[in-house]
Amino acid sequence: MSEFDGYSDYRQNVETTWLCGCTEFPVLIHFCVSAPLLRWLWKNYQYVLAFYFAIQEINKDHHLLPNKSLGFQLYNALASNSLTLLNALYWLAGDHSLTPNYSCQTRSKSVVALAGISPVFSAEMGTILELYKIPQVMLAFFQLTYGPFDSTLNDKKQFPSLYQMATSDSSLVHAMISLLLHFGWTWVGLLVSDDVKGEQFNQAIRAEMVKSGVCLAFTFKLHETRTVYETIGIASLYDVSISSANVYILYSNIRSIFTNEHLGVYYLTLGKVWLMTAKWDIVVDETQHMLHSFHGGFSFSPHKGKIPGLNTFLKTVNPSRYPEDFHFRHIDMLTMSDSSYLVYNAVYAVAHALHRVFLETIEMGFLEDAAQPLILPWQLHPLLRTTQFTNNAGDHVSLHKATPRQAHYDIHNIVNFPAGLQIMVNIGKFSSGSGRDQGLVIKEDMIEWPVAFKETPTSVCSQSCGPGFRKMPEEGRAVCCYSCVSCAEGEISNQTDAEQCIQCPEQEYPNTERTHCLPKLVTFLAFEDFLGMALACMALVLTLLTVMVLGIFVRYQDTPIVKANNHTLSYMLLISLLLCFLCSFLFIGRPNTATCLLRQITFALVFTLAVSAVLAKTITVVLAFKAMKPGRTMRRLLVSGAPNAVIPICFLIQLTLCGFWLATSPPFVDTDAHSEHGHIILLCNEGSITAFYSVLGFLGSLALGTFTVAFLARKLPDAFNEAKFLTFSMLVFCSVWVTFLPVYHSTKGKVMVAVEVFSILASGVGLLCCIFVPKCYIILIKPEKNSLKSLKKKVGPKRV
Known part of the structure; x- marks a missing residue:
């Protein structure tokens, strides 16, 4: 591009410096860098050095372009749309006449234009170059915060003559997300340029954040203006500055960064961790402190190899060698930037394409015409599209973008020193695609964090929820x-x-x-438990006590008191009570199929037997006193033993109900894992609840009927009359089981079983004590009352 007003001296110096060393320039390359270099983009001058180094290497190479030399024309370009088009015409015409299709240049025209200011600059310049079919190789956009590739310039229909040296940065989003997840940063801010490329990045990283569980604290768009002195209102940055996020992602271009200079100076950078998309190739005045504010941040740049000889070349280029060039004393000579690497590759890509053109010309036997250029620009297009080579750094370079390749990113930590020195420390890398090196590698011990953090910072919206x-x-x-x-x-x-x-x-x-x-611990009413042992001991004691009472009745069976109370029914009641106490052992211990089948059935049958025996005794007492009145019906029933028939009838009814229970849905071993925390209760499931309550219902009805009969007979003469005792015993029995039902259903586990065992023992004790203890007392303690004389004495006065 032609010089911009006020910078003509600089263009003159550059051309004098770099063109005077060449004797002939049969092939020219047009190289554009941004202007002004002295203020903001002084590192652009380093790209000139990388460009010149590549030219020198190629001209010294005897295998690449033998007997040929590469020349170049170097121009500045100001990032202005109108000046871009105007200066392109100046360059093509050779003077300031701007005569269409006329060139006053006497030298050979450039065959390739290497440009790299911005995608807008390249597109505008490409509009003019397309008319002459001059290939345009995009070196880089070397924007401050985003990678060089731009998808809008990859449209060959719109820009058939434009080639981008950089590969697509589609893996950059994955690299950034991987770093966020590595440090557990899930609450981040996003600042993007307000343009097409910024919006593309915005959409891509949002989609990846949703997949990875990372959230946006805010999204702020950096607006672009035409001058670097225009800034947006400071108040609009306030909402961003108060964000609780400690990590910000910055994806922008150079215009947006300068436009929002207050962003770095006053508000957001200090005490925040910044993730940026490329190394910043800018410098600012010390009063601005922009770069210093990003201390401790991270920069992502495409991986580049080390070009042999470049550092040596940069060391030898100094003001003493080129005294007329006053720019060296500002230059960071030894830092190999991303864009310098692309400049180097672009020059070699053109050289390889030219080499193939000359080989094809020689093979076809065409002679060179001194009056014509050695090669026309449009002849390079078929070869540039397929150019592939391995550069001196060992990296593969290709302008053919059809086949996606594995992307490698270097991750640098931005470290600033008080003296203004900034270094980029390589602390890791990211590799996309498949392969052994896939993924993120970070050297955490080498990271320098912002001064606000003493350790690895956190950036979350809510504190983590711990286990539990x-x-x-x-x-x-x-x-x-x-x-x-x-x-x-x-x-x-x-x-x-x-x-x-x-x-x-x-x-x-x-x-x-x-x-x-x-x-869970398996639990049941075991004999080893205190509760199980206590109930077992009680059952054993009551069993022995019942045996003793039965022995006493057998021993004194010929005494009046035993005979008067129907010793046969007494024996039957004592045996049934003995079985009741023994059946308690079926409820204690580890449940199994046999005990589950027997426990409720046995309980129901033996208690039916006991209660029906009490009912028979009660009926016998009533008939005995009724038989004393005139008439033979009651006496005949009493003598025939009809009351005793109640026992088998009731037993058969209960046995039928139990048989139906066993035939339809019998009890079985089951577990309860929910009723008691930390325990699995091993229990007997009753099977059919209807059958279970039918059995209990019949037993309850029988007990209630027995109590009613005994209650009606309570006022009969009391000489050896046990009607009162039978009434009281049944009252105790009914009270126990009425209390049992709600307690049984309100308890769980082994306590529920213990309640049933206790009810069995308590009701049995009520029958045993209320009916037989008074008789044993008379037999053993008051034997004088156990006589016919005493019997007649009591009965006589109370004869009804």
């Missing part, structure tokens, strides 16, 4: 903003930030912290 808790999203906020709630009963979470708690298996239960499932 789960995240509860907050309505109306991002998914990264949540509350921590404890896992529900029976659930655990064994990881940080669990979305849902995990239900423990039925055989396990959560620990107190609800972080692990522990195996």
